[in-house]
Amino acid sequence: MARTVTGGGESGTAAVPERLLAEATRLFAERGYDRTSVQEIVEAAGVTKGALYHYFGSKDDLLHEIYGRVLRLQTERLDAIAARDTPVPERLAEAASDVVVTSIQNLDDTKIFFRSIHQLSPEKQKAVRAERRRYHEKFRSLIEEGQAAGHFRADLRPDLVVDFFFGSVHHLGTWYHADGPLSAHEVAGEFSDLLLHSVRRP
Amino acid sequence: MARTVTGGGESGTAAVPERLLAEATRLFAERGYDRTSVQEIVEAAGVTKGALYHYFGSKDDLLHEIYGRVLRLQTERLDAIAARDTPVPERLAEAASDVVVTSIQNLDDTKIFFRSIHQLSPEKQKAVRAERRRYHEKFRSLIEEGQAAGHFRADLRPDLVVDFFFGSVHHLGTWYHADGPLSAHEVAGEFSDLLLHSVRRP
Amino acid sequence: MARTVTGGGESGTAAVPERLLAEATRLFAERGYDRTSVQEIVEAAGVTKGALYHYFGSKDDLLHEIYGRVLRLQTERLDAIAARDTPVPERLAEAASDVVVTSIQNLDDTKIFFRSIHQLSPEKQKAVRAERRRYHEKFRSLIEEGQAAGHFRADLRPDLVVDFFFGSVHHLGTWYHADGPLSAHEVAGEFSDLLLHSVRRP
Amino acid sequence: MARTVTGGGESGTAAVPERLLAEATRLFAERGYDRTSVQEIVEAAGVTKGALYHYFGSKDDLLHEIYGRVLRLQTERLDAIAARDTPVPERLAEAASDVVVTSIQNLDDTKIFFRSIHQLSPEKQKAVRAERRRYHEKFRSLIEEGQAAGHFRADLRPDLVVDFFFGSVHHLGTWYHADGPLSAHEVAGEFSDLLLHSVRRP
DNA sequence: GATGAATGAGTATTCATTCAT
DNA sequence: TATGAATGAATACTCATTCAT
Numbered sequence: 001m002a003r004t005v006t007g008g009g010e011s012g013t014a015a016v017p018e019r020l021l022a023e024a025t026r027l028f029a030e031r032g033y034d035r036t037s038v039q040e041i042v043e044a045a046g047v048t049k050g051a052l053y054h055y056f057g058s059k060d061d062l063l064h065e066i067y068g069r070v071l072r073l074q075t076e077r078l079d080a081i082a083a084r085d086t087p088v089p090e091r092l093a094e095a096a097s098d099v100v101v102t103s104i105q106n107l108d109d110t111k112i113f114f115r116s117i118h119q120l121s122p123e124k125q126k127a128v129r130a131e132r133r134r135y136h137e138k139f140r141s142l143i144e145e146g147q148a149a150g151h152f153r154a155d156l157r158p159d160l161v162v163d164f165f166f167g168s169v170h171h172l173g174t175w176y177h178a179d180g181p182l183s184a185h186e187v188a189g190e191f192s193d194l195l196l197h198s199v200r201r202p
Numbered sequence: 203m204a205r206t207v208t209g210g211g212e213s214g215t216a217a218v219p220e221r222l223l224a225e226a227t228r229l230f231a232e233r234g235y236d237r238t239s240v241q242e243i244v245e246a247a248g249v250t251k252g253a254l255y256h257y258f259g260s261k262d263d264l265l266h267e268i269y270g271r272v273l274r275l276q277t278e279r280l281d282a283i284a285a286r287d288t289p290v291p292e293r294l295a296e297a298a299s300d301v302v303v304t305s306i307q308n309l310d311d312t313k314i315f316f317r318s319i320h321q322l323s324p325e326k327q328k329a330v331r332a333e334r335r336r337y338h339e340k341f342r343s344l345i346e347e348g349q350a351a352g353h354f355r356a357d358l359r360p361d362l363v364v365d366f367f368f369g370s371v372h373h374l375g376t377w378y379h380a381d382g383p384l385s386a387h388e389v390a391g392e393f394s395d396l397l398l399h400s401v402r403r404p
Numbered sequence: 405m406a407r408t409v410t411g412g413g414e415s416g417t418a419a420v421p422e423r424l425l426a427e428a429t430r431l432f433a434e435r436g437y438d439r440t441s442v443q444e445i446v447e448a449a450g451v452t453k454g455a456l457y458h459y460f461g462s463k464d465d466l467l468h469e470i471y472g473r474v475l476r477l478q479t480e481r482l483d484a485i486a487a488r489d490t491p492v493p494e495r496l497a498e499a500a501s502d503v504v505v506t507s508i509q510n511l512d513d514t515k516i517f518f519r520s521i522h523q524l525s526p527e528k529q530k531a532v533r534a535e536r537r538r539y540h541e542k543f544r545s546l547i548e549e550g551q552a553a554g555h556f557r558a559d560l561r562p563d564l565v566v567d568f569f570f571g572s573v574h575h576l577g578t579w580y581h582a583d584g585p586l587s588a589h590e591v592a593g594e595f596s597d598l599l600l601h602s603v604r605r606p
Numbered sequence: 607m608a609r610t611v612t613g614g615g616e617s618g619t620a621a622v623p624e625r626l627l628a629e630a631t632r633l634f635a636e637r638g639y640d641r642t643s644v645q646e647i648v649e650a651a652g653v654t655k656g657a658l659y660h661y662f663g664s665k666d667d668l669l670h671e672i673y674g675r676v677l678r679l680q681t682e683r684l685d686a687i688a689a690r691d692t693p694v695p696e697r698l699a700e701a702a703s704d705v706v707v708t709s710i711q712n713l714d715d716t717k718i719f720f721r722s723i724h725q726l727s728p729e730k731q732k733a734v735r736a737e738r739r740r741y742h743e744k745f746r747s748l749i750e751e752g753q754a755a756g757h758f759r760a761d762l763r764p765d766l767v768v769d770f771f772f773g774s775v776h777h778l779g780t781w782y783h784a785d786g787p788l789s790a791h792e793v794a795g796e797f798s799d800l801l802l803h804s805v806r807r808p
Numbered sequence: 809g810a811t812g813a814a815t816g817a818g819t820a821t822t823c824a825t826t827c828a829t
Numbered sequence: 830t831a832t833g834a835a836t837g838a839a840t841a842c843t844c845a846t847t848c849a850t
Contacts (some may be wrong), residue, residue, distance in 0.1 A: 016809095032320055034236035038845060049846085059845065089824050114376065115317055118234050140292050153399075158391050160384075167373030168366045174316065175365050182362075198357075198400035220835085240820060251821080252836050261820065420830095428699075436724055442824060453825085454832050463824065517782065519721055522638050541765035563797050566790075570779030572770045577719065579769050585765075594766050601759075601806035622813085654844080665830060665841065746819050 017055045019045040019170055021069075025061045027171075033063055033116040058170065063099060063116060063200035064124045070109045071131045088146040089200070093192045095142060096165065100188035102174050111173035136162050152199040165195050214267060219257045221247040223271075226264045231310035231375075235318040265318060266326045272311045273333045279304060280340055290348040291402070297306045297344060298367065302390035305374050313375035338364050345401065354401040367397050413489045424450040425473075428466045433512035433577075437467060437520040461484065467520060468528045474513045475535045478503060482542055492550040493604070498597045499546060500569065504592035507576050515577035540566050556603040567601050625651040626789045627675075634781075635714035641718060653785060670730045676715045677737045684707065684744055688693040694752040694805070699798045701748060702771065706794035708780045709778050717779035742768050749805065758805040771801050 006033065007144050014022070023044035027036040038059055056062050081095045103110045117125060140162045146152035168191060215265035216224070229238040240261055244254050258264050299318045313360045319327060343366045348354035370393060378389065418426070427448035431440040442463050446456050460466050485499045508516045516550065521529060544566045548555035572595060620628070633642040642664055648658050662668045687701045709716045723731060727808035746768045751760040774797060782793065 005269065032236070034234070035321070036842080043846095046379075048811055050244075050848095051809080054354040054809065114373070115320070118317070119237070156396075157392060160389065161834075163373065163377050164393060164396055167370035167376075169369070171316070171365065171369030171372060187362065190359060191366060194363065194366055197404075198396040200267045201398075202399075202404065239818080241818095246839075250836055252823085255821070257835060436753070438638070439725070441822080443822095452832055454827095455830080457825075458830065479760075516776070519724070522721070524639070531709075560800075561796060564793065565800065566782050567777065568774045568797060568800055571774035571780075573768065573773070575720070575773030575776060591766065594763060595770060596805040598762075598767065598770055602800040604803075606803075606808065643839080646840090654815055656844085657813075659842070660813060 005142040016047055016051055019051055021065060025066055025108050029111040033119045060121050063120055066112060069126050075135055082138060082142060088149055089151050092142045092146060093196050096195045097188040099169055100191050101184045103169055104176055104184035107173055114170040114177060153201055156199060161199060218249055218253055222254055223267060227268050227310050230318060231313040235321045247403045255393060262323050265322055268314060269330045277337055282341060284344060290351055291353050295398050298397045299390040299394040301371055302393050303386045305371055305388035306378055309375055316372040357404055358401060363401060420451055420455055424456055425469060429470050429512050432520060433515040437523045441457055442531060464525050467524055470516060471532050478537055486546060493555050494552060496546045497600050500599045501592040502595040503573055504595050505588045508574055508580055508588035512578055518574040557605055560603060565603060622657055624654055625657055627671060630674050631714050634722060635717040637726045650677045653715035664759040666727050669726055672718060673734050681741055688744060688748060695757050698748045698752060700802045703794040705775055706797050709775055710782055713779055720776040759807055762805060767805060773777055792807050
């Protein structure tokens, strides 16, 4: 989208819609959707309101687009991991680890995700939830597959396990700091390990 | 006024500050702090704005008071459980189960908690976080005690385990429904079990 | 007015109405009538709103009473000076000097006077202006007497001279500071001298 | 909008910011800054609140701008008079007379000036006072020049003389009425004469 | 594509005053 | 005498959005 620079590319900066999304993400994460004014976003992006409304139908659209990007990314990655040819426990561990790493790498999106979904319009909220549900179902099916294959405890409710684990993931935004003592991979390794131990047959 | 029970007793109209807190809790959980107007709160409580500002210094104060109630309740319960004479794994399981049950019983507070903390004034946010941290530390010390006693895996980072588990707990508000298929105790049992399995020595 | 202390006078502090007037004067001078809330006044006086409304019909009444005190004081003093047996120029000089000194001694009242008169109710404003006019007329008649006696220039409009001089007096509140380089008497001496030179026959 | 003259020209509707300033000046003079609501100003100017806040950051800004206009005008005029080649007493008389005339011609500004300065924000107050002081200093230097040249009494404190005279000027707003018996020039003549007599060597 | 002036409905908060006790 | 809970109307200011240019 708009990666081609018109003319000689004399502006040097990214295309307007990208810049708007980037600044909106940063600001929504920093002070919340409702507390960020359209004025602040356009100022940060160095454009005017008219420009924003030229590319996005509403402030709400901007947020929706942010959600879209996150969900597309996560879905792609989970699909790729689930499709591998390795044993289920290994795939679950990798999926868990991967979602932690990407959640930390896109910490602003992670913060926005579970904090601002209620500020989307009802229809957009429904759309986002549906996509999210599909993602959770794919994750759940990994657990079910592991139960069927006798790797994981059969008495667990797979959906509860998914909610249990994604609660942890979504909360990364509330405590993780890039300049803290733990790297994304260290957290990912431990979270993945905790999940695997919690579901594995003793 | 009305703190004395007129006539035959439980007349339904609680004292004004209590009514305001109750309605604010409900509304904040339903549509978020920023999207709930002071006008809506006082209308729901059947009083005027002046009455609200007679008891609370600001909308922000109302939210702070809601946090205070939750934190006091949870701290008391954890203190009581941690002080028991039973083996650590049992105490950890009970603490985990208990926090799930009370989080579900006060689901509105749970929803507000992790969603609205950023809308408190910086100082109040600091106060709430400090109290929250104390709660987490008490929980963490149970894990450390279990590690020292050889019950739990020694290679785990207790603080990460706490963040892992409380992520799950705080997210109850996003998916649990009282009219769903699971009772509070069923969820509590399974979450507690998942936690214990994730930390126990194999 | 409430100068009698009920009972043994065990409170030690001044009577309530006096305390209210004193604090109101201070606050009105400091931040203006409209910017001073009734709540602030009663807090400063250490009483409750009910008490204020027991003694004064309204906030506006409080202001009116402050004006009353000033006007009574100034009128009394001018009457005394005007009634003396000395030559007119001397009496005018003394009257001018005296009003400067008392304006400085009651600088808070001076500040309030010319700044807050518009915030009185129309009727009270009318009453204050009438009393003020009587004061000015008395002052003016000193000038007229001096003109008739040949001391002062006959071509001056006595009313303009009065407005000229009292402008200077009322403005003391905007620039005079007790901890500045000039004593009240020094200012009074110079202002009186300027007035006399401005009206005297060459 | 409307800075270009639509159709046949002078349609009566000035540009929005100008109209807002004009109505605000009138209303602030009539009922005081605190007693004039933003709503009243925009209604008088025939625009909406949004339009006002598009041009002015706050109600306070509006007042500041009014002060700015007055101060710029007065400073320019005094500079021009002081720079003339005539004897000091003549220049002082003209400066005094001129400030009276312009104060009367802009009587609303004069009323606002000494009544509302305390309602500006502290920083803006400071800025206005600084500019005012510069104006007073220029006026004072005329007096000093006259003393040095032997025209004026050497024992007078020039700063006190300035405060004495400008008290009179600022108070014009409290008593002068356009439909009264005196023209602006008559008052100016007499005030100027009183000032000159008060400072001149006998 | 992009501007920026203007809208209009909405927000939290303040405050003088009343009145049952 | 005095309290303090409650009122209700008013206040300055914000903001997403529109639209003529």
